Amino acid sequence: MRTDKFASHAGQLYGIIAALLAVFIAGLIVLEQIGVPGPIIGFLLVTATLALYAGIAVASRTVHVADYYVAGRQVPALYNGMATAADWMSGASFIGLAGTLYMLGFDGLAYLLGWVGGFVLIAVLIAPYLRKFGAFTIPDFLAARFGGHAARLTGVVVLFACSFTYVVAQFYATGLIASRFLGISFETGVYVGLGTVLVCSLLGGMRSVTWTQAAQYLVLIIAFMLPVAILSAQHFGVPVVQFAYGEALARIAALEQQMLASGLADPATLVRHLVPGEALDRLNFTALIVCLMIGTASLPHLLMRFLTTSSVRDARRSAGWSLGFILLLYLTAPAYAAFAKLEVYQNVIGAGLQALPDWIYSYGRLGLVEICGRAAASAAAVREACAAMPENTGVLRLGDLAIDRDVIVLALPEIAGLPYVIAGLVAAGALAATLSTANGLLLAIGNALGHDVYYRVVDARAPASRRLLVARLFLLASATLAAVLAASRPSDLLSMVAWAFSLAAAGFFPALVLGIWWKRCTAAGAVSGMLAGFGLTLAYLVLTQYGGMAEWFGIRNTSAAIFGLPVGFAVTILVSLLTPAPSRHVQAMVEEFRKPAGRPGMLDGAP
Amino acid sequence: MIGYGKQARDLPARRWRRTVGLAAVTIVLLAVLVLVVPAFADRLNAVVIAGFPLGYFMAAQGSLLLVLLLTVWFIFRQERLDREGGVAEPEPFDAGEDIR
Structure with a gap:
C-alpha cells in the first residue's frame, strides 16, 4: 500500500502552517502601524490564504482512483476531524450564526444544540459502519446494501436535492465577502471563489480537499476566536470569553427592562435575550433541534468525510475530534452575540440621532443597517428618514433599527476598535469557511454523478483514467453551473438552503440507520421509505412556501422533516415486513460490516 | 470444549447486543442534554452563576460540553x-506497512 506523504507528515506540516500564519498576521499588524492602508492589508491577507490552499492542493494532486474518491483512506482521525469541521462550517455559519443568536435570543440556541447533537448520531449510528463497508459514496453504500440501481439513483436524487442549493449559497457568500471586504465586484468574487474551489478539488479530489480543509480550519478558527479573545482580555482581563460573558448577559437583561420602562422598546417586538419562547414556540424549538440533529447526521458531504480515515476506530474518533473543533466556534458564538447586543443596547438605542457610533454608518452604506426603514448611510440620511416617521422624538428606539444578521461578526472588530488586520482576518476566515464547504459539497455531487451514475450505471467497464476524467468533468460542470446561478443572485434558490437539513434527514436517515441496524430491512422497504419521506418533506416545503398551504400544527417549514421522518421510518418498516427477507448473502454482509475488524464489503469502491 | 466453542460463537453476538445497548443509552443521554434540559430553561434561569442564568448557560455552553464528554465516553466504551468482543482492528503500530 502506498503511504500518503501528507498523512505521515501532517503534524509537522500544519505546525509550520500555523506558525507561518501567526508570523504573517504579526507582520501585517506592523505594516498597518507604519501606515500601509487597510484595503491593501486585507487584500494581502486574503491572497496569501488563497495561495496557501492552492499550494496544498497542487502538492496533493493525484492520479489514483482511491485518492480521488476517499483520499486513499489514510487520513488520521485528528486531521479528519479538522477537515470535517471546516467541511461542516459554512460561510453562513461563520458569519451568520452569532447574528442568529443575536436576533432570536435563547431560541437561536436550537441551532447549536441540534448541530452538536448530530455529530453524536454520526459517531454512534452511522460513520463507523459506513467506513467499514468501504464504499466510495453514500449512494454506493445504499446500492450495495439494497442491491440495484433503484436505491442508488434515489440516493443520487436526494443527495443532489440537499447539496446543490447549498453550493450555490456558498458561491453567493464568496461574492458577498469579496465585495464587502476586498472592494471587488460581487460577480468577480463569485468567479474567484469558483477558481479556488476548482484548483482545490479538480487536481486531487478528496485528497487535496481533505488537506486544504484542514488548513482552512486553522484559518477560520483563528479568525473567529482572535477578535473576541482580544475583546475579552480588554473587558474582563481573561481571553477566555466563553465563560466570561455572564456579566454582559446580566447587563443586557437589565437594559431590556429599562428600555421597556422608558418606552424605547415595544413589549410586542422585543426579543428578550435570555427567555425561551420569545422567537419560536416550544413545539417549533424542539422540532427544529430534532430536524437539525438528524439532518446533520444525514448530509452526504459530511458523511463522505468519514470514508477517508484509515480505520473504523479512526472514523469514530474523528467524529469526536470534529465535534471538539466545531465546539470551539460554537461556544464562542453566544459571546459574540452578547457583546454586540450590549453595544447596541448601551450605545445605539436611546442615543440621539446625531450621536450614533461610526460603525452604524459604515455598515449602513453597505445596506446592512437600516434606521427608520432606510439604509443608514450617513447622519443626514438617518435624520431625514426618521423625521418622516410619526411620533419620532429625535431619539433612536429599538423598533427603528434593523441590523442584518451578518453585521454582528463583521462589525465586532470595528466596534471594539481593533486594528484593520483583524477585520481582514475575519474576511479570510469567512472565505475559508465558505470555500471548504463548497469543496466538500461539489465533491459529493461530482462523485455521485461520476461514480454512481456514470461508472456504476452507464459504463461499468470504464478504465480508471476515464473514470477520473468523467468525475472531474462532472465536478467542473456542477461547479460552473452553481457559480453562474450564484452570480445571478437567485433569492428563491438561496431561501431553499434551509431546506437541506430536512430533505437529507427525511431522505437518507431511515434508509441508512435501518440498513445498518436492522438486517430485515429490504430494498423495496428502503427505496419506498426514502421516496415517501423525501417526497412528503419536499411537498410540505414547496406547498407551505409557494402553494399557500397552512402549516400543520403550526410547524415552520424549516422543520419539515418532523413529518417526513416518521413517515419514512414507518414506510420502510412496513414495506420491509411485507416483502421477503434480504438474501442470506446480504444478511452476512450486514453482519460483517458491523465488526470493525476483517475484510471490508467493498475494496476501492468495487464489490 | 463444547462450552468453549459455544462461548466463542456467542462472543460476536454478545458484543453486538452490548453495542445496541450502548447506542441506546448514548442516544437517550443525548436527548436529555439537547431536548429535555433546554425545555426547563425557564426554571433553570432562576439560578444565576457568575452572571449566567443557568438555563441560558446550559443551552449555550453547558449541554454542548456535556455532549462532547458523552461522545468521548461513548468512543472509549465502544472501543x-x-x-472484548474480539472484533477490534489491529492497533496501527502492529499492522506493519510491509504486511499490508
Whole structure:
C-alpha cells in the first residue's frame, strides 16, 4: 500500500502552517502601524490564504482512483476531524450564526444544540459502519446494501436535492465577502471563489480537499476566536470569553427592562435575550433541534468525510475530534452575540440621532443597517428618514433599527476598535469557511454523478483514467453551473438552503440507520421509505412556501422533516415486513460490516 | 470444549447486543442534554452563576460540553466492547506497512 506523504507528515506540516500564519498576521499588524492602508492589508491577507490552499492542493494532486474518491483512506482521525469541521462550517455559519443568536435570543440556541447533537448520531449510528463497508459514496453504500440501481439513483436524487442549493449559497457568500471586504465586484468574487474551489478539488479530489480543509480550519478558527479573545482580555482581563460573558448577559437583561420602562422598546417586538419562547414556540424549538440533529447526521458531504480515515476506530474518533473543533466556534458564538447586543443596547438605542457610533454608518452604506426603514448611510440620511416617521422624538428606539444578521461578526472588530488586520482576518476566515464547504459539497455531487451514475450505471467497464476524467468533468460542470446561478443572485434558490437539513434527514436517515441496524430491512422497504419521506418533506416545503398551504400544527417549514421522518421510518418498516427477507448473502454482509475488524464489503469502491 | 466453542460463537453476538445497548443509552443521554434540559430553561434561569442564568448557560455552553464528554465516553466504551468482543482492528503500530 502506498503511504500518503501528507498523512505521515501532517503534524509537522500544519505546525509550520500555523506558525507561518501567526508570523504573517504579526507582520501585517506592523505594516498597518507604519501606515500601509487597510484595503491593501486585507487584500494581502486574503491572497496569501488563497495561495496557501492552492499550494496544498497542487502538492496533493493525484492520479489514483482511491485518492480521488476517499483520499486513499489514510487520513488520521485528528486531521479528519479538522477537515470535517471546516467541511461542516459554512460561510453562513461563520458569519451568520452569532447574528442568529443575536436576533432570536435563547431560541437561536436550537441551532447549536441540534448541530452538536448530530455529530453524536454520526459517531454512534452511522460513520463507523459506513467506513467499514468501504464504499466510495453514500449512494454506493445504499446500492450495495439494497442491491440495484433503484436505491442508488434515489440516493443520487436526494443527495443532489440537499447539496446543490447549498453550493450555490456558498458561491453567493464568496461574492458577498469579496465585495464587502476586498472592494471587488460581487460577480468577480463569485468567479474567484469558483477558481479556488476548482484548483482545490479538480487536481486531487478528496485528497487535496481533505488537506486544504484542514488548513482552512486553522484559518477560520483563528479568525473567529482572535477578535473576541482580544475583546475579552480588554473587558474582563481573561481571553477566555466563553465563560466570561455572564456579566454582559446580566447587563443586557437589565437594559431590556429599562428600555421597556422608558418606552424605547415595544413589549410586542422585543426579543428578550435570555427567555425561551420569545422567537419560536416550544413545539417549533424542539422540532427544529430534532430536524437539525438528524439532518446533520444525514448530509452526504459530511458523511463522505468519514470514508477517508484509515480505520473504523479512526472514523469514530474523528467524529469526536470534529465535534471538539466545531465546539470551539460554537461556544464562542453566544459571546459574540452578547457583546454586540450590549453595544447596541448601551450605545445605539436611546442615543440621539446625531450621536450614533461610526460603525452604524459604515455598515449602513453597505445596506446592512437600516434606521427608520432606510439604509443608514450617513447622519443626514438617518435624520431625514426618521423625521418622516410619526411620533419620532429625535431619539433612536429599538423598533427603528434593523441590523442584518451578518453585521454582528463583521462589525465586532470595528466596534471594539481593533486594528484593520483583524477585520481582514475575519474576511479570510469567512472565505475559508465558505470555500471548504463548497469543496466538500461539489465533491459529493461530482462523485455521485461520476461514480454512481456514470461508472456504476452507464459504463461499468470504464478504465480508471476515464473514470477520473468523467468525475472531474462532472465536478467542473456542477461547479460552473452553481457559480453562474450564484452570480445571478437567485433569492428563491438561496431561501431553499434551509431546506437541506430536512430533505437529507427525511431522505437518507431511515434508509441508512435501518440498513445498518436492522438486517430485515429490504430494498423495496428502503427505496419506498426514502421516496415517501423525501417526497412528503419536499411537498410540505414547496406547498407551505409557494402553494399557500397552512402549516400543520403550526410547524415552520424549516422543520419539515418532523413529518417526513416518521413517515419514512414507518414506510420502510412496513414495506420491509411485507416483502421477503434480504438474501442470506446480504444478511452476512450486514453482519460483517458491523465488526470493525476483517475484510471490508467493498475494496476501492468495487464489490 | 463444547462450552468453549459455544462461548466463542456467542462472543460476536454478545458484543453486538452490548453495542445496541450502548447506542441506546448514548442516544437517550443525548436527548436529555439537547431536548429535555433546554425545555426547563425557564426554571433553570432562576439560578444565576457568575452572571449566567443557568438555563441560558446550559443551552449555550453547558449541554454542548456535556455532549462532547458523552461522545468521548461513548468512543472509549465502544472501543472496549470491540476489543472484548474480539472484533477490534489491529492497533496501527502492529499492522506493519510491509504486511499490508
